[in-house]
Amino acid sequence: MRVSALPRFWAFIVPIVSVVVALLIASVIIIMIGKSPIEAYTILLKGAFGSSSAIANTIVKTTPLILTGLAVGFGFRAGVFNIGAEGQMVMGALMATLVAINLGSVPPFIAITITLLVGMLAGAGWAAIAGYLKAKTGAHEVVTTIMLNWIATYLSSYMVQVPLAVGSGTPKSPEIAPSTKLPELLTVGAINMNAGIIVSIIAAILLYIILEKTTMGYEVKAAGFNPYAAEYGGISLSKNITMSMAISGALAGLAGAIELTGVHYRFLGTLSGGKGFDGISIALIGQNNPIGIIFAALLMGALRTGSNEMQFAGIPKHIVMIIQGIVIFLVAADRIVRTSMIIMDKKERIAQETKRFVKRAVILSIIIIVSMFLSKEGLWSFLGKFGYYVGKVFWVIELVSLLSLMIVVALYIISAVISLGMVYSRRKKVKS
């Protein structure tokens, strides 16, 4: 097994490059549906951060995503693939509800703490079942957590329809006691930004400290990288698996409890709404790094909030799904990004790569200009109906070359930046 000799900051390069490339590709699609990508992205940005209510909305959407991202990311670091964040989130919210509706007489600070702790414990317990099964019998956690997801889903929908049901319409539980509601940091119109974001960020920082500074983190990562060497190094794999799953589940459970106490104030059957599964993509984009996950979750949260605004402007919000999909694809297949990056660490390499880059850019520009001309409406009208398609073909060629040109330029710039960074860090090392 060879480990890439590239520097550590590489971990951040791949997601950033992926986002840039995804935005470029999506912009071509926006052009193809006859809109301006610049306008679309401006609206997207404005929709996500343009006003205080937009920011509040983005942060509310980001909060649970940070936690489920952390849940899955921590699992990855420990070598377990926790697909069950969804179910753990549901169980966390459900158990927290059962407690929270009965905590009316307890002072808020204690009531909130108890509610959140119960949510975490429920998530941890739910996940630990899968961890225990893996440690004892070798049952793969992907299978067991998916099964546990279904159990959690049906259990929760039974709970809101029978024992906890109130009112009519959407099945829901009674509202939780006021003392258990998370305090609001900001209220803009109908949007309450709750203190959950602080809890999530603290969780991310704590997780970072655990992973990077403690013996436990050392052991968890060791088991994730190489279980054989971990066992050799005195790390009990079965203990480690169960514990990692429990921590992962606790984070997902916390996400559920925060959604309950900060947003919905009552348990709804659809409370998690796929946020547990989003955790997988967020962990991937954030490269399983707790701090990276905060940003990845913010990206997803912002895309979602902004997409609604885009929809109003007549640009389908599914563009956002395309962007998301491409980012995840590129991050997961990071070899594509890695191999398209060129390290220009020597003078000859710089000259060689620059020459190649200029050549490609010129060729692509010529193709774009020519096809732009050839795709002009009416140019092929002497061919009748067939001419229309010929024009369209050139139009597609034009767009594809435009896209390629943008990618070529972006990759060249990014490569140059990375190379500079590498040369610089190497020099620094030599000095020290």
Place this chain on the structure above:
Amino acid sequence: MSYEDYAVVMKGIVKRFPSVLANDHVDLFVKKGEIHAIVGENGAGKSTLMNQLYGLLKPDEGEIYIFGKKVDLKGPKDAIANGIGMVHQHFMLVDNLTVAENVVLGSETTKSGFLFDLNEARKKVKELSEKYGLLVDVDAKIEDIPVGMQQRVEILKTLYRGAEILIFDEPTAVLTPQETEELFDVMRRLKEAGKTMIFISHKLNEVMEISDNITVMRLGKVTANLKTSETNEVEIARAMVGREVVLRIEKPPHKPKEVVFETEDLWVKDNRGLDAVKGVSLKVRAGEIVGIAGVAGNGQTELVEAITGLRKIEKGKITLLGQDATGYDPRRLRDMGVAHIPEDRLKHGLIVQYPAYYNMILGQQWWYPYSNRGFLNHQVIYETTKKLFEEYDVRPRDINMFGGNFSGGNQQKLVVAREINAKPKFMVVAQPTRGLDVGAIEFIHKTLLKMREQDVAILLISMELEEIFSLSDRILVMYEGEIMGEVRPEETTVEEVGLMMAGKKLEEVRS
């Protein structure tokens, strides 16, 4: 210039990898019909050179001539078409197919166009094996035949594809002394039949025995072209490492003290659930090296894993420092003073994704001062690593480098440094010098002898008889999970131990 007389000529071969120059203007001349040895330290570029000859890698510069004709090898297919065959170190055989099926696999003869003709295949393989005296049972399944015969199947495979030039990549690494002799007989017969052979090896005595000419490589360059009949092991070793090396290490007399480690009637199962260790009893005293000799796969791995807490003990007892330690987990054993240099450093010994400083505390990470109230003390870890890097000459001296980016020899030094730094009372040392070059082997042997003088009890498991002989105070020979006998190195011979490795009990050998 014409290369008509040469089977292989590689001229000015340059192969660059991102961080190293693996071959630096290498010239290799192999005469028709000779056995040509290539020797060199690990990372000297031998395998890179051979991979280019076999078409697996493309040279950055340089030319290759086969039988005087310039060739451009795009892949192994081209190499095979040019009459080159490779006998890999790790056999490329399908375990549950028969010998004949394996030999013809990939170029099967067919009946009426598409039906596999087994009889034709059996006939051809039989003819071939008789022609070159390669004794095989054409109908036996690969999984049922011994390693030596599997290797002959590999050779047959190359011959079946019309190889005139055979590359042997460290072929003796997996063989008993007897099997090695048989292989050499086969090689001599192939030479009589006019085949050309390239023989890659670490083992200088074998090179001296079998080869006609020797090319020595060091750091990607050819440092010597020698005629075997006009050279000796010392000269080769000097060309390999660039300095004189003591091949036989001096072992000062040392009196062992109390028994530190003992097993009684130990039974262990392998991964398939079959008995791998069958009632092994042994004792190791403080200040004593006990060597376990044997061909790979005779239960040594399972024995080591059971002793170090990595594998379940089915039956029997382990006593450590006078205390019953049966079934203890690795953590507890390490706390009691057990260290372990594992046979597979990439699987067990290192976490390749961890930087060197984290690898330097693996198995000790919960010990003070590395860990203080649950937090890692990075400053102490860095300093310890730096100190050990100096002491054990781990190169490069970059403690931030990932474990996987060190060369094999330096990875091993890292593991050895770590395990000795744990100040063990009992040390299990499995294959400590596998794949290492002469310089590193010497260093590790000296280190182990120093541990012995400091009254550490050492259990040494090795497939290298020379290592066992030069280090051990007592030798136990293991065969199919049982101990065939115990001998003292000064009272026995390589032949005697070799016979025990092949399954004869000491009494049978001596009677």
